[in-house]
Amino acid sequence: MEIADHIPDESYNREIPVSTQNVNGLAGDSRHKLVQRLDFVMRTETRTATLTEPLELAVVVPTLNESSNIVPLLEGIQNALEGVNWEVIFVDDDSTDGTAEFIRQISRAKSNVRVLHRIGRRGLSSACIEGMLATAAPFIVVMDADLQHDERLLPKMLAIAREQALDVVVGSRNVDGGSMGTFAAHRRWLSHAGRQLSQYVCRCSIQDPMSGFFLVRRAFLDAAVRRLSGVGFKILVDLLASAPRPVRLAELPYEFRCRVNGESKLDTTTLVEYLVLVGDKLSGGYLPIRFLFFGAVGSIGIAVHAAVVSILFASGHLQFFTSQASATLASMTSNFFLNNWLTYRDIRLKGKHILSGLLAFYLACSIGALSSVSIANWLYQKHIPWYASACFGIGISAVWNYAATSVFVWRRMRRRRQA
Ligand SMILES: Nc1nc2c(ncn2[C@@H]2O[C@H](COP(=O)(O)OP(=O)(O)OP(=O)(O)O)[C@@H](O)[C@H]2O)c(=O)[nH]1
Numbered sequence: 001m002e003i004a005d006h007i008p009d010e011s012y013n014r015e016i017p018v019s020t021q022n023v024n025g026l027a028g029d030s031r032h033k034l035v036q037r038l039d040f041v042m043r044t045e046t047r048t049a050t051l052t053e054p055l056e057l058a059v060v061v062p063t064l065n066e067s068s069n070i071v072p073l074l075e076g077i078q079n080a081l082e083g084v085n086w087e088v089i090f091v092d093d094d095s096t097d098g099t100a101e102f103i104r105q106i107s108r109a110k111s112n113v114r115v116l117h118r119i120g121r122r123g124l125s126s127a128c129i130e131g132m133l134a135t136a137a138p139f140i141v142v143m144d145a146d147l148q149h150d151e152r153l154l155p156k157m158l159a160i161a162r163e164q165a166l167d168v169v170v171g172s173r174n175v176d177g178g179s180m181g182t183f184a185a186h187r188r189w190l191s192h193a194g195r196q197l198s199q200y201v202c203r204c205s206i207q208d209p210m211s212g213f214f215l216v217r218r219a220f221l222d223a224a225v226r227r228l229s230g231v232g233f234k235i236l237v238d239l240l241a242s243a244p245r246p247v248r249l250a251e252l253p254y255e256f257r258c259r260v261n262g263e264s265k266l267d268t269t270t271l272v273e274y275l276v277l278v279g280d281k282l283s284g285g286y287l288p289i290r291f292l293f294f295g296a297v298g299s300i301g302i303a304v305h306a307a308v309v310s311i312l313f314a315s316g317h318l319q320f321f322t323s324q325a326s327a328t329l330a331s332m333t334s335n336f337f338l339n340n341w342l343t344y345r346d347i348r349l350k351g352k353h354i355l356s357g358l359l360a361f362y363l364a365c366s367i368g369a370l371s372s373v374s375i376a377n378w379l380y381q382k383h384i385p386w387y388a389s390a391c392f393g394i395g396i397s398a399v400w401n402y403a404a405t406s407v408f409v410w411r412r413m414r415r416r417r418q419a
């Protein structure tokens with residue numbers, strides 16, 4: 001049964017239906033409390049930009065399946081920013097729990113709440129960048145939706161940025177008074193390692209570069225935005241490493257809370273993406289990231305091929321031709337799944353698209369293999385040494401496989417998924 005609460009909105013002189021039907025994991029009493037809190041959010045007057053009182057601060061919140069956190073988050077921001085002219089921009093990557101629609105319903109009554117709904121896209125950093133670009137506010141805060149960041153820090157961040165003319169103010173867990181809360185030991189270690197690594201690319205000294213809670217001055221963002229990589233989770237490191245000049249920065253302590261509702265989106269690719277980000281910054285942005293991943297996966301494919309041939313042929317069970325054909329199929333299959341998991345993680349194929357993607361991948365790679373053999377053979381006949389001919393053939397097939405599969409497997413499938 002749908003729970004629809006008709007919340008009177010005097011400014012519109014009509015009832016705004018807000019459905020909490022899709023709010024994840026909440027039932028009975030909790031849902032009732034949520035409805036009351038939503039009512040508070042909808043009724044509370046917030047200052048909105050006018051000609052005499054311009055917008056002062058935008059809060060950009062990336063969301064992926066965070067429907068149960070939206071109301072408490074808005075409530076917290078609203079309480080913290082009393083007297084400030086603010087807006088909040090949620091950037092949602094097509095959450096399956098109805099987060100975007102839920103926010104849209106709130107937006108109909110509250111003009112300072114907006115949602116940027118991205119379809120066929122993934123990525124926390126790119127979501128933050130697009131959210132920051134969607135506002136005209138002179139100061140922008142990026143914070144998570146999961147209530148782990150202390151919204152009471154918001155007015156202090158704004159005040160210190162103004163008073164000391166700072167570019168960036170970071171909500172920090174690693175300065176006096178701040179804490180990681182109940183963060184697991186391995187996450188603390190990862191955070192520490194990430195901090196050490198960030199020193200090589202950031203244009204300032206910072207204790208908590210892994211923080212996802214920070215304020216940035218619009219003018220500073222504008223100067224750095226074209227150099228941003230937009231890869232992965234660590235948008236603050238990206239921003240600090242993209243600065244055209246040394247950054248004027250302060251850190252304010254806060255205690256990192258634990259997540260109560262919803263699930264963490266961190267996975268093993270987060271670490272890989274961070275390494276890619278640092279590599280990209282160290283190379284001055286010239287690293288062809290996807291191609292390098294594709295190449296690394298291809299090398300693993302060679303190892304898979306060699307292993308399968310040696311097992312099947314050396315064991316004496318199969319002829320060389322059959323062993324070779326089985327190994328080719330095995331390596332193409334493992335390459336497809338590894339590329340889908342890593343190289344194209346932001347546009348990953350799922351569900352029924354996996355099978356059609358795999359078949360398209362087989363086809364594209366078979367054409368690549370045939371061209372590689374023909375070109376290498378032709379060069380060899382022209383008296384080019386065998387190793388140079390072979391390398392050239394491999395190079396040609398790698399470029400072909402990358403170009404063809406990126407267009408015909410991942411991008412084409414993505415377009416179909418959007419249709
Ligand atoms: N738009 C968008 N938001 C994302 C994406 N991945 C994560 N988020 C949001 O980014 C914020 C941080 O994600 P979390 O999964 O909480 O990551 P974390 O805080 O580093 O990790 P935990 O401590 O385990 O919660 C949350 O508001 C997520 O909903 C994404 O791909 N796109």
Ligand SMILES: [Mg+2]
Pocket residue numbers: 144146148259264
């Ligand atoms: Mg979190």
